[in-house]
Amino acid sequence: MAKDKNKKSSGEMMASFKEFIWNPRTREFLGRTASSWGLILLFYLVFYVALAGLFALTMYVMLQTLDDYKPTYQDRLAIPGLMIRPKLEALEIVYSIEDTESWDVYVQALDEFLAPYNNSQQVMTNYECLPDRYFVQEDSGEVRNNPKRSCQFNRTMLEDCSGLDDRYYGYLDGKPCVLIKLNRVIGMLPGKDGQSPFVSCGAKREDSDKIGELMYFPPNGTLNLMYYPYYGKKAQVNYSQPLVAVKFLNVTVNEDINVECKINADNVETTGNERDKFAGRVSFRLRINKRE
Numbered sequence: 001m002a003k004d005k006n007k008k009s010s011g012e013m014m015a016s017f018k019e020f021i022w023n024p025r026t027r028e029f030l031g032r033t034a035s036s037w038g039l040i041l042l043f044y045l046v047f048y049v050a051l052a053g054l055f056a057l058t059m060y061v062m063l064q065t066l067d068d069y070k071p072t073y074q075d076r077l078a079i080p081g082l083m084i085r086p087k088l089e090a091l092e093i094v095y096s097i098e099d100t101e102s103w104d105v106y107v108q109a110l111d112e113f114l115a116p117y118n119n120s121q122q123v124m125t126n127y128e129c130l131p132d133r134y135f136v137q138e139d140s141g142e143v144r145n146n147p148k149r150s151c152q153f154n155r156t157m158l159e160d161c162s163g164l165d166d167r168y169y170g171y172l173d174g175k176p177c178v179l180i181k182l183n184r185v186i187g188m189l190p191g192k193d194g195q196s197p198f199v200s201c202g203a204k205r206e207d208s209d210k211i212g213e214l215m216y217f218p219p220n221g222t223l224n225l226m227y228y229p230y231y232g233k234k235a236q237v238n239y240s241q242p243l244v245a246v247k248f249l250n251v252t253v254n255e256d257i258n259v260e261c262k263i264n265a266d267n268v269e270t271t272g273n274e275r276d277k278f279a280g281r282v283s284f285r286l287r288i289n290k291r292e
Ligand SMILES: *[C@@H]1O[C@H](CO)[C@@H](O)[C@H](O)[C@H]1NC(C)=O
Pocket: 115, 116, 118, 121, 164
């Protein structure tokens, strides 16, 4: 039958497969002679070595143009973000006054964050600068003026929120402190015409009657000009970011309050930015539970 003719026996198929792997007559392996395989391997070897060489050369040339002390390209120069401390997983501060453990985590986070701001620590590592003016430390031409000095930000400047007089930062009294910091941007000069930038906080509209009175430390929520410009981790090793503490004096308990803090500086954009609507601002949820 025609059907049987086309159908090779399994023995025949095995034999032709074996011959494909290694054909002793033509001395071919997988259908190619040794020299053919050799040429193919040689081609790929040369090809990949050339590719690797090109990559290494490009990398080398690029690294030559990089400066250890400042970024070659830096995005978002005019619009740094804000961040809060304490910050656990989420941007929220939620605790119950009666449940010590629920707020102790915040107190511990603040203790840890503020340890390098201890006056003794600041006096050891940083300088007392002239306030209300930028602390510019120019390189003179090619000669680098590194490392650069940094200004003291004493923990005591946070007064009621320093954790020194009230070591619970107000959490126990239902008057918690939240620290605001402006993310570091190398070379940024926030503020304008001798006016220091300042931080202000408020509630989202529907919560405005629940947020109560706020108090800022240092006074007016100022980020003094002397802490700018920042020259980068490598050039300015001891830099302490300036902070603003906000103390919530009379929040309505057992209610969610959506708080938004923003930086106010003529030259730091905070509104209507299409690329980054969090530029220059931070929002978080505040809720203090208290048994009636
Ligand atoms: C900072 O000061 C606090 C309170 O005086 C103290 O408990 C803490 O050990 C100090 N931390 C450092 C790193 O000096």
